[in-house]
Every structure is written in structure tokens, then in C-alpha cells.
Amino acid sequence: TILMPSLKNPKVMSALLLLAYLVSLAAIVMYKWRDRKIPIIIISDIGTDPDDILAIMVACAVQKFDILAVITTGGDTINRGRVARRWLNIAGMDHETPVVPDLAPGSGNTKCFVPEDTQSEEESFLTVDKAGDDLAADIIIKLAKEHKRELGIFAI
Secondary structure, three states: OOOOOOOOOHHHHHHHHHHHHHHHHHHHHHHHHHOOEEEEEEOOOOOOOHHHHHHHHHHOOOOOOOEEEEHHHHHHHHHHHHHHHHHHOOOOOOOOOEEEEOOOOOOOOOOOOEEEEEEEOOOHOOOOOOOOOOOOHHHHHHHHHHHHHHHHHHEE
């Protein structure tokens, strides 16, 4: 027997709609940018719902995106950064892709669920300022200046 998730479940429907959107976007990108990768930043509250994991895994799998940074937001951003690094590692991404916790006050307060096999903060190679200052906005601005109109920002 094949177990099918209930389409009446709002989380299942959200995940399916996100997947359809990402597949459509990937098809457009593949046609328009056949010969090169699109530079992107992913802004995510990963660690609460599965849509962020799915989006990161698809972005890595299509091999049409140059993921320049992953910014974690939504509260508990250090743990969200650890979770993002875990999924990037599973997708075969190296530690060169910065994972930047948004440390700005008011970035949210949703609980982050951290899988047991997630690396520690030190082992996750998070990009954080030693003084505790927020680097997320600075990194977004820096990358936007470098890549101008070609930069894509995926906020999920």
C-alpha cells in the first residue's frame, strides 16, 4: 500500500504548491540561463516547516543556481543556521557557502526544531560577527552591489 499525504492538510498543500512553483521556476531559469548559473541568496526560517528544506534541496539539485549565501531568520537564528548547514551538507554543498544567522532584534520568535545529528554551532561554520553584530543585512547589500540585477533573492 502506498501512503499518500492528505491533500486537505494545509502544510501538505503548501509544500506541494512550493514544489510546483520551484519546478516551474527551475524550468524558466534553465531556459533563460542555459549557459550559466544564477547567483542567489536564500532567506529562510528553516527548522519549523518542511517547505524550507524542500526549497534548499531543490535549489541545490537543479544545479542552475550559485547559492551565494543562506540567511536564517525567524528567531533562534543560530540553531536555524545549524539546520541550514546540515541540509546544505546533505545536498553536497561545501562550507564555502556562507550561512548567516540574522541577529537583528525582532527577527521572529518561532521555535526551531534541530535534528539530533545536526552539527554544533562551531562545526556548522556559521558566518557571525565576533562582537555579536548583525551581518545579514551587510552581506545582502554587498552581494546586491556585486551582482546587480542578476542577483535572485529567494525568501521562503
